[in-house]
Amino acid sequence: PLIPAPPHPPGGSLPVTQQHGYCCCAGAQEFQLLQPQGAVSVSAGETFTLNCSVTGLTPVGPVKWFKGSGSGRQLVYEEKGSFPRVTRAVRGSETDFTIRISDTRSEDAGIYHCVKFKKGLKTDEEFRSGAGTTVSVGARPSAPSVSGPPSRAVPGPPVTFTCTSGGFSPRDITVTWLKNGAKLPDPQTQVLPELQSISYNMSSTVGVSLTRGDARSQLTCQIEHSTLPAPLRVTYNLSDALRVPPRPRVDTDPAAPVTLNKPVTFTCCAEGFYPKDANLTWLENGSETNLGKPSPLAENPDGTYTLQSSLEVNATEQRNQSMFTCRVVHDSQPPISASAMLRLSQPPADSALLGPLGRAGRGRLRAGTVTLATLCAQGR
Structure with a gap:
């Protein structure tokens, strides 16, 4: 704001700012870049908004958006160039640089900075940066699948079944196994990678002892995650893994x-x-x-x-x-x-005499090659 200049001081000259009859107030507002959001949470596939505004038009230079910091930061938006999923909230504004990012993906998670540049002799120089907005993306797990043993198994020893799913974030996930609706104990679930990541994969195994009556039984893998309104389920027919010998x-x-x-x-x-x-x-x-x-x-x-x-x-x-x-x-x-x-109920009459000679002897007897007397003489 401008105020009237004070009277001409005796014996002195006016400051340059007062030679035209007004001066700048001592509390004149400095340039500020405002990035008010500390954190934003969004589900995969949705649109999120990043707010940024400036309080003045000087220094002259563009405002850009980056994800990350340092030399490895990624340019997200500037006035020139093509950014298919990014749009200005207020097109043409010289003070509002809020952007919207659509079709959110797990790789969009990160820290975003709104940065003001000033014109330099050769290149634009960074002048002021916002504090940063942390964006977390909740990605829904992909449709799970269950695999059984490589070949059919007989009733008895436990058989291993594996449930897999991937592409979800954050890391928190709960897997429950059920056989015919009854919860199975001691599943082993692994979520990878173990370190911080923008996307995670899950593998869960359970041991099941098959029975002769499992031809009509079902195994269910149930996944619960913060991004899901209801658990994901996949069913496996145990008939695909069962062999019952006759x-x-x-x-x-x-x-x-x-x-x-x-x-x-x-x-x-x-x-x-x-x-x-x-x-x-x-x-x-x-x-x-x-x-x-x-x-x-x-x-x-x-x-x-x-x-x-x-x-x-x-x-x-x-x-x-x-x-x-x-x-x-x-x-x-x-x-x-x-x-x-x-077995015959009444053996032939001569079987007692033939004894160990058996059928061959009976055949020889009928053919005349051996006589009962000979058999008796031989002690048979």
Whole structure:
């Protein structure tokens, strides 16, 4: 503000500032750069505002925005140049240099300075800098994923499952594992990097002991984070990791011993296996025989499967004490077998005399190559 000049002092001359009838007030305001925000928090994808203003037009020179400080600082905005996500709040203003940054990303976190420059002989010189505004970006975790073991596992020993997610900030994150809605104990969660960063990744593992009834069970990885209105969840079907071997058994009808030359049916039942791909074959005394009569694949209430096949043979003398084996190949694993023996209820009349000679002796007897007297003479 200007005030009238005082009277001409006797015997002296007026100061230069008073020669035109006014002078500058002793308290005339100095240039100030105002950056009032100490900290700003924003969620990824949103727009945030950085406030900056100046109190005068001198010295002549531009106002720019930087992220960071020192020689490594990054130019965020100046009047010339292209900055696609940055705009002036008040276009054309000579005192208000507030900017808005849109589509916020995790890498936008940092300390921002509003800086006034003055024109120099060759280059602009930094004149005044704001105190700085710390911007923190809350980035939502990416959609989580769960991976299981590299190959199917049988019920019993614990199997490791891993849940991963990334690109979130700040570092605070909580991971919960559930099996069929029930919380699992002792998950191991790691957040990287361990030092301060603009973005973090998470990996969490849990051990689960599978059971025969887990073909319809589900495993859930649940992530809670300060930027999420509700937890993120991803579900893994334990059927993708489970292998339940079949339990084969062989029954006979009628039950042994059986009558000579009567039909007998062997039934193989491969029970409670998962997944459903299985193949069943019959063997007689170790050699493959016909495929029998398979029944349709049946699904059990717990999600496992049962496969059944029957084989009908005549109870001939030659088949007495023959071994009939049901062999099951499941999910490309080594075969699993179950067997039953065909036993005649009434052996042939000459079997007591033949004794250890067995079937071969009986055949020779019928062919005339050996006589009962000879057998007796030999003590047989």
